[in-house]
Amino acid sequence: MTPTRTTWATCGLLAGLAGMATSYLAAVLLSVREAPVVAVAELIVRLTPGDLAERAISAVGHWDKPLLVGGIVVFSVAVFVLAGVVGKRHAWAATLVFTVLAAIALVAVLTGPTGSQTRLIPVLVGYVTWLAVYGWLTASLPRRPAPALADGTPAPVSRRGFLLRAGLVGMAALAVAAGGRLWGTGARRVEEARRLIRLDGVSVPRIPGSARVGLPGITPWRTPADSFYIVHTAIAVPTIDPQEWQLRIHGMVDREVVVTYQDLLDRTKTEMWVTINCVSNPVGGDLVGNAWWSGVRVADLLQLAGVQHGADAVLQTSSDGWTCGTPLGALTDARDAILAIAMNGAPLPIDHGFPVRTIVPGLYGYVSACKWVVDLEVGRFEDIEAYWTTKGWAEEGPVKIASRIDLPRSGDTVPSGALRVGGVAWAQYTGIEAVEVSVDDGEWIPAQVGHVPTNDTWVQWVATVDVAAGDHQVKVRAIDKHQLAQTGEVQDVLPDGATGWHSVDFTAEDG
Numbered sequence: 001m002t003p004t005r006t007t008w009a010t011c012g013l014l015a016g017l018a019g020m021a022t023s024y025l026a027a028v029l030l031s032v033r034e035a036p037v038v039a040v041a042e043l044i045v046r047l048t049p050g051d052l053a054e055r056a057i058s059a060v061g062h063w064d065k066p067l068l069v070g071g072i073v074v075f076s077v078a079v080f081v082l083a084g085v086v087g088k089r090h091a092w093a094a095t096l097v098f099t100v101l102a103a104i105a106l107v108a109v110l111t112g113p114t115g116s117q118t119r120l121i122p123v124l125v126g127y128v129t130w131l132a133v134y135g136w137l138t139a140s141l142p143r144r145p146a147p148a149l150a151d152g153t154p155a156p157v158s159r160r161g162f163l164l165r166a167g168l169v170g171m172a173a174l175a176v177a178a179g180g181r182l183w184g185t186g187a188r189r190v191e192e193a194r195r196l197i198r199l200d201g202v203s204v205p206r207i208p209g210s211a212r213v214g215l216p217g218i219t220p221w222r223t224p225a226d227s228f229y230i231v232h233t234a235i236a237v238p239t240i241d242p243q244e245w246q247l248r249i250h251g252m253v254d255r256e257v258v259v260t261y262q263d264l265l266d267r268t269k270t271e272m273w274v275t276i277n278c279v280s281n282p283v284g285g286d287l288v289g290n291a292w293w294s295g296v297r298v299a300d301l302l303q304l305a306g307v308q309h310g311a312d313a314v315l316q317t318s319s320d321g322w323t324c325g326t327p328l329g330a331l332t333d334a335r336d337a338i339l340a341i342a343m344n345g346a347p348l349p350i351d352h353g354f355p356v357r358t359i360v361p362g363l364y365g366y367v368s369a370c371k372w373v374v375d376l377e378v379g380r381f382e383d384i385e386a387y388w389t390t391k392g393w394a395e396e397g398p399v400k401i402a403s404r405i406d407l408p409r410s411g412d413t414v415p416s417g418a419l420r421v422g423g424v425a426w427a428q429y430t431g432i433e434a435v436e437v438s439v440d441d442g443e444w445i446p447a448q449v450g451h452v453p454t455n456d457t458w459v460q461w462v463a464t465v466d467v468a469a470g471d472h473q474v475k476v477r478a479i480d481k482h483q484l485a486q487t488g489e490v491q492d493v494l495p496d497g498a499t500g501w502h503s504v505d506f507t508a509e510d511g
Ligand SMILES: Nc1nc2c(c(=O)[nH]1)N[C@H]1C(S)=C(S)[C@@H](COP(=O)(O)O)O[C@H]1N2
Pocket: 228, 229, 230, 231, 232, 233, 234, 277, 278, 279, 318, 319, 320, 322, 351, 352, 353, 364, 365, 366, 369, 370, 371, 372
C-alpha cells in the first residue's frame, strides 16, 4: 500500500489515544490523584490570574472541570494527529511532538501538590506508549517511495496488515481505558465508607422557627447540603478514606501533633449554625450558604501542640495541595472555629471536604474554610504564602456586611398595592441588627428580621412596601450590631470582597 497523510495521521492519533489510556490506567492503579490530563487542567487553573479563575469557577459552576478537561482532550487529539503527520518525513519530528506534550504533563505534575515519586509514573507510561505504539504502527510504512526489495529493506506492509495493527491498537486502548474506569472505584469506596460512618455526639439540627419570616419563595434559612454552593480549585476531588486521614499540626509549636479521624470522633463536639460565603460573591450573588456544622474546636487541638509566642497565622493545607492562611486569633478566640466532620447532621459531603474541613465564623472561605484539610502549620503571616493571596487577594478576609433581595426577582411583574419584599442579610460574627429597603430612592423603610440563635448566620428579612402601577426599583441595606450601616459604595470582589447595595427592577400592574 502507499500510505497517505491520513494513514500517518491515524498512526499519530491511535498512538496518542493509547498513551492517554495507559497513563490514565497507571494513575488509577497507583492511586495517583491526578491523571496527567487532570494535572495539566490544574496547571491551567493555577496559571489563570486570580480574578478570572475564581469567577470562571463560579460562572460555569459544576461544569468548569469537565469543560476544561474536555478542552485539553480535544487539543491533545489535534496534536496527536499533527505528530502523526509530521512523522511522515522524519521519525524524530513525531518524537519531538510527543516529547513536548510529555514535558508539559511532567511540569504540571511536578508543580502540583507534592506527593511521592509515583505521581511521575503515569506520565512516563504514557510517553513510552506514544513512542512505542507510533513506532510499531509506522515501522513498516515506507518513509520514501518504496525501495527495491533487493537492497534488504523490509517489504512494504500490506493494507490489510496495517489495518490489523491499527485495529489492535484501537481495541487495546479502549480496553485499557475501560479497565482504568473499572479500577477507579476509589471514590465509590470512600462514598461507601462515608455512608457507614456513625457520628456520636453529632445532632441533627432543629431549625429555629423564629428564624423564618414566612415569605413564600424566600431562600431557606438552612441550606441543604445538596444545594450548598461549591467553590474549589481541585479538578479531581480528593477521596480520602477516613481511616487513613491524618492532620499534622506543626510549625511554631512546642510539640508536633498528629490527629486521626478516630481522635476527632472521640472528642467532645462543638456544634453551631454558621453561614459561610465566598469572597468572590458579587453583590446579590448566591455563593453563600448556611448550615449546622459539627466538629472539634481548633483551639483545643492547637493547645495540645502548644502554640509558641510570636505566631500570628496558621497555614492550612488541603490534601489537594490548596492552602489558606488563617489568623491564629480567629482559630483560638470565642468564635469557636472547628474542624468540622459533619454538615447538617451528616458526615461532610465529599465535595464539601470529607472527611474533615475547617469552619471559621466571620471569615471568607478562601482564608479559612479549608476542605480536605490535612496540615496546620503555625507560623507568621510574614513567612507564609497561601493559594489566593499569591493571586492578588487580600491576606486577611473578614466577611463584609451584605444583604440580598430574593423577592421580587429582577424583571418580575407584580400586582400594584402592598408588596412583600424579602431576602437575606449577613454580617457573621458581628450579627445583623436591622435591614432596610428603599423603593425608587425613597426613604429607608425598616424590614422585619428573623430571630437567629447566633451572630454567625444570615437572617431572613421581609418588608412591606406600597407600589403604584409602573416600573420600580427596590434596594436593600443592612445594619450590623455595632450600628454600622452597609455602605452603598460599589467595590468589586477583588481584593477583599464586594460592597454596594443590591437592587432589583420590577414592574407593578393594576389588577
Ligand atoms: N481544599 C480547598 N478548600 C477550599 C477551597 C479550595 O479551593 N480548595 N476553596 C475555599 C473557598 S474560596 C470557599 S468560598 C469555600 C467554599 O466551601 P464550599 O465549597 O463547601 O461551599 O471553600 C474553601 N476551601
